[in-house]
Amino acid sequence: MKIAIPVDEKSLKSNVCASFGRAPYFLFYNTVTKESYYLDNTAVASQGGAGIRAVQVIADHGVKVLLTPRCGENAEKVLSNAEVLIYKSTPGTAQENIDAFIDEQLNLLSDFHAGFHGHGGN
Amino acid sequence: MRIAVLSGKGGTGKTLVSVNLAVAAKTSTYIDCDVEEPNGHLFLKPEGVQEEEIFVKIPKVNNELCNGCRKCLDFCKFNALAYIKNKLIVFDDVCHSCGGCSLVCPEKALTEKEKVIGKVQKGTADHVTIYTGILNTGEATGIPIIKKLLAANNPQVDRLTLIDCPPGSACIVMESIKDADYCILVAEPTLFGVHNLDMVYELVKLFNRPFGVVLNKCLEKENPAEKFCLEKNIKILGRIPFDNELGTLNSNAEIAVNKNEKYRELFSSLLDMVTKEVQHETITNP
Known part of the structure; x- marks a missing residue:
């Protein structure tokens, strides 16, 4: 199963990024093969809808689970359509959060913010 | 004669200046283009108000026709579309109604439908005709409302018209000033005020509009906005x-010109000054 995490740096030791749609990079981690790779987030500088764009990329990579500290309403809608489960990450590194997820220590994210850019949702 | 009143930030006195100039004139039209938070009507208190809804076109998807080529996704700069599990999803709130997605769709899977984004009100108070644009909360852009407001006033191009602009220097302000004969920039006497004045100064230069500055909230001490004007040789x-x-x-929603002789004189002479400036411009740059 493939997990995606927004990260500040291209490293398993990186902290999880505070933003999902505007994170600089995404970490993809395969829980079976334990392989990981990184992608630059093409949505980082978009004029709007960064969360929507970010989910599109994640969904296209066949991700089943997203670990993130927060997520906007529009991104949540796309994630739900893509049948990607959203777990709330805890403060710490990407690796610590992957381990916590595998140990079933993370909870599903349940609150989704309405965006910060003056749109109905972001 | 269309006079746009603008500033780089909110709260500098755009509405104060435009409302008082509108009332100081014999007859005038006041247009509130600050559609996200129009407040000129609070002072002018228009009567006989008529309303008209404003629509924009947003995409409507026919997933039977969509083949998943994603040309629409690639085109949309605002990421208002997503293609998930062989289904195209449209985010109405994120869409800026450019119509591009329908144009680029090779399968004709995208058509357009109408959506209400706000309204335009027209009323009168004494000798002032008042137009107010109101954008519904959460909509992406008020530009269609501003287009409507300014077009509605076009037949009366000779009448003195005050355009109360939105704050800042973004597209919505550009739309408000693009047909103005003159721009009044309102500035505060702080360093922050200078920064914001510089933004709109750059904008009016870019649009090649004649302009001058009104210094608001003036104190006895040094005024950084005045210094900026003197350095750049900007008309005060x-x-x-x-x-x-x-x-x-102002906080009681009263119009200073109607309540205080000193302010009637101040805004009347400001209006004279601006009128002369516009006439001068018309002669030198017809």
Whole structure:
């Protein structure tokens, strides 16, 4: 199963990024093969809808689970359509959060913010 | 004669200046283009108000026809579309109604439908005709409302028209000033005020509009906005003092020109000054 995490740096030791749609990079981690790779987030500088764009990329990579500290309403809608489960990450590194997820220590994210850019949702 | 009143930030006195100039004139039209938070009507108190809804076109998807080529996704700069599990999803709130997705769709899977984004009101108070644009909360852009407001006033191009602009220097302000004969930039006497003045100064230069500055909230001490004007050789049209009485009138939604002789004189002479400037411009740059 493939997990995606927004990260500040291209490293398993990186902290999880505070933003999902505007994170600089995404970490993809395969829980079976334990392989990981990184992608630059093409949505980082978009004029709007960064969360929507970010989910599109994640969904296209066949991700089943997203670990993130927060997520906007529009991104949540796309994630739900893509049948990607959203777990709330805890403060710490990407690796610590992957381990916590595998140990079933993370909870599903349940609150989704309405965006910060003056749109109905972001 | 269309006079746009603008500033780089909110709260500098755009509405104060435009409302008082509108009332100081014999007859005038006041247009509130600050569609996200129009407040000129609070002072002018228009009567006989008529309303008209404003629509934009947003995409409507026919997933039977969509083949998943994603040309629409690639085109949309605002990421208002997503293609998930062989289904195209449209985010109405994120869409800026450019119509591009329908144009680029090779399968004709995208058509357009109408959506209400706000309204335009028209009313009168004494000798002032008042137009107010109101954008519904959460909509992406008020530009269609501003287009409607300004087009509605076009037949009366000779009448003195005050355009109360939105704050800042973004597209919505550009739309408000693009057909103006003159721009009044309202500035505060702070460093932050200078930064914001510089933004709109750059904008009016870019649009090649004639302009001058009104210094608002003037104190006895040094005024950084005045210094900026002197350095850049910008015409200073007038100075409004930082005055308790004016603040009180304004916070009670009163129009200073109607309540205080000193302010009637101040705004009347400002109006004369601007009128002369516009006439001068018309002669030198017809």
